[in-house]
Amino acid sequence: MNAITATGVGQRFKGRWVLRRCSFAVPPGRVVGLVGPNGAGKTTLLRVLAGLLRPTEGEVRLDGRDPAAPEGLPTVAFLAQSKPLYPRFTVDDTVRFCRELNPRFDEPFARERLRRLDIPSAQRVGRLSGGQRAQVALTLTLAKRARLVLLDEPMADLDPLGRNDVMRDLMAATAEHGLTVVLSSHVLADLEDSCDHLVMVQQGRVQLAGDVDDLRAAHLAVDGLREHAAALTPHTVIQEGGSGRQATALLRPNGTFADPRWATRTPSLEEIVLAYLRNPDAATLPALELVTS
Numbered sequence: 001m002n003a004i005t006a007t008g009v010g011q012r013f014k015g016r017w018v019l020r021r022c023s024f025a026v027p028p029g030r031v032v033g034l035v036g037p038n039g040a041g042k043t044t045l046l047r048v049l050a051g052l053l054r055p056t057e058g059e060v061r062l063d064g065r066d067p068a069a070p071e072g073l074p075t076v077a078f079l080a081q082s083k084p085l086y087p088r089f090t091v092d093d094t095v096r097f098c099r100e101l102n103p104r105f106d107e108p109f110a111r112e113r114l115r116r117l118d119i120p121s122a123q124r125v126g127r128l129s130g131g132q133r134a135q136v137a138l139t140l141t142l143a144k145r146a147r148l149v150l151l152d153e154p155m156a157d158l159d160p161l162g163r164n165d166v167m168r169d170l171m172a173a174t175a176e177h178g179l180t181v182v183l184s185s186h187v188l189a190d191l192e193d194s195c196d197h198l199v200m201v202q203q204g205r206v207q208l209a210g211d212v213d214d215l216r217a218a219h220l221a222v223d224g225l226r227e228h229a230a231a232l233t234p235h236t237v238i239q240e241g242g243s244g245r246q247a248t249a250l251l252r253p254n255g256t257f258a259d260p261r262w263a264t265r266t267p268s269l270e271e272i273v274l275a276y277l278r279n280p281d282a283a284t285l286p287a288l289e290l291v292t293s
């Protein structure tokens with residue numbers, strides 16, 4: 001059973017559609033990168049998945065269950081972009097508070113992770129640095145031991161080492177506990193090595209969704225001379241670039257692309273995401289066929 005199934009999800013605020021016809025599925029045990037430009041609808045989608053918003057249309061199922069139904073709640077842990085914590089509590093108070101509220105809370109894990117990150121347990125949360133606060137909030141979220149962890153820009157306040165730690169811990173948590181993680185981020189390089197699944201939202205639509213290896217295999221980066229561009233036309237060109245006579249393109253080949261005048265290679269995840277970001281209209285191309293795969 002899929003960890004997440006979204007079918008035709010739409011969200012309207014005051015008569016304006018912010019999400020529309022969003023459909024995708026995520027198998028369990030994945031680390032999912034949720035990407036898209038500012039205002040695309042990523043936070044709204046996370047809030048729908050968390051059961052905090054009931055979608056205006058369509059439906060979401062988590063492990064086959066409705067997240068907005070009372071029995072759906074324990075399966076989901078959501079960390080909002082604002083990373084809400086009580087500033088006057090010490091780190092230690094905060095851990096104890098979570099343990100009191102939630103019988104599933106994994107206190108040994110939380111204390112060990114905070115110790116490893118050198119976060120002083122006697123310090124008031126309000127006196128921690130922004131990055132330390134983000135790590136405390138993330139630790140508490142992971143310690144809930146939910147089946148699905150939804151993180152809204154968890155790494156925005158972290159330095160490169162902190163981001164690296166977080167990605168390593170998220171991958172370890174999926175491997176050890178079989179949970180599924182969805183994290184939104186604008187830092188594509190962080191996602192490249194750690195995410196095995198991608199959901200890309202643009203203008204409220206899911207433009208691309210699927211296994212990262214499948215998405216990479218479905219695209220081709222090509223380099224050649226502009227005068228040979230006719231060879232590209234049978235294929236779906238997501239983005240063209242280059243300068244002067246030199247041309248580069250990111251394609252979704254329709255069948256085999258085999259023209260010896262063009263050098264070809266498998267693109268990185270970052271190249272694919274950037275190409276789609278630069279070409280929002282690619283949503284209307286057959287890329288949509290990938291969405292429910």
Ligand SMILES: Nc1ncnc2c1ncn2[C@@H]1O[C@H](COP(=O)(O)OP(=O)(O)OP(=O)(O)O)[C@@H](O)[C@H]1O
Pocket residue numbers: 013014018036037038039040041042043044045
């Ligand atoms: N409660 C709300 N009422 C009205 N409009 C809203 C509400 N929440 C979000 N929106 C609008 O929905 C759109 C998508 O917002 P959302 O926060 O989901 O985008 P995002 O992709 O997370 O953006 P960012 O990358 O900047 O965080 C925005 O235009 C925003 O103004």
